[in-house]
Amino acid sequence: MEMIQIQNKNFIKKRLLLTAIFAVIFIASFYAGTEIQVSKSDVKPIVQELTKSISSVKAVNNKLGIFMHNTSIGLPMFVPGFGIVWGIFASVTTGVAFNAVISITPKLAVHSPLELLLASPFGFMELVAYSIGMSRSYLLIVGIIKRQIRNQLKSLLIEVWIVIGLLVVAGLIEYVMIGGTL
Numbered sequence: 001m002e003m004i005q006i007q008n009k010n011f012i013k014k015r016l017l018l019t020a021i022f023a024v025i026f027i028a029s030f031y032a033g034t035e036i037q038v039s040k041s042d043v044k045p046i047v048q049e050l051t052k053s054i055s056s057v058k059a060v061n062n063k064l065g066i067f068m069h070n071t072s073i074g075l076p077m078f079v080p081g082f083g084i085v086w087g088i089f090a091s092v093t094t095g096v097a098f099n100a101v102i103s104i105t106p107k108l109a110v111h112s113p114l115e116l117l118l119a120s121p122f123g124f125m126e127l128v129a130y131s132i133g134m135s136r137s138y139l140l141i142v143g144i145i146k147r148q149i150r151n152q153l154k155s156l157l158i159e160v161w162i163v164i165g166l167l168v169v170a171g172l173i174e175y176v177m178i179g180g181t182l
Contacts, residue, residue: 018138022087023131027114029088033095034113038103067171074129074163078156080144083137087130122177125170129163 073090077083098113117123136152136159143149 015135018135019128019131022084022134022138023127025084026087026091026127026130026134027117029091030095030098030117031114033092033097034099036092036096036099038096038100040103064171066174067168070126070129070167070171071164074126074133074167075160077130077133078136078140078160078163080137080140084134087134087137090130120174120177122170122174125166125173129166129170132159132163132166 077087077090079086095113098116102113111119117127136156140149140152140156143152
């Protein structure tokens with residue numbers, strides 16, 4: 001019994017460390033996106049695409065729409081290998097979008113995009129959710145290479161449900177923070 005507890009503690013420590021590593025990768029990719037200079041001619045299409053995305057979220061129902069949008073970004077991050085690339089792409093493009101919005105709304109420039117990401121409860125929860133998905137993508141690749149993928153199925157299912165739970169709560173918090181009511 002004691003050996004199982006020690007193994008579980010080691011597993012949890014390793015899992016948390018790997019999630020933290022992918023959180024750093026996500027944050028670094030996001031930051032890199034915010035550093036990409038967007039030309040004035042490119043700002044308008046980026047903001048229009050962002051507005052279109054927000055409109056589609058509102059069309060569904062703000063509470064459900066935010067969750068569905070974040071889930072459509074987060075769940076592909078579990079795909080072996082592809083999830084890491086998708087996560088980096090999503091974080092970079094989010095950073096570029098932040099930069100575009102800030103360029104036309106200078107009063108937002110008071111805060112760095114990283115502050116906006118990490119200081120908002122929903123941003124932090126999304127970061128954790130996406131980091132879990134990306135790190136599981138890595139672990140699934142390792143499992144495939146070692147031919148131990150079956151050992152990961154239970155953890156995969158648990159983590160998918162954790163991510164869904166985080167994104168539900170994050171979506172509700174985001175909805176309330178942008179002026180909605182539950």
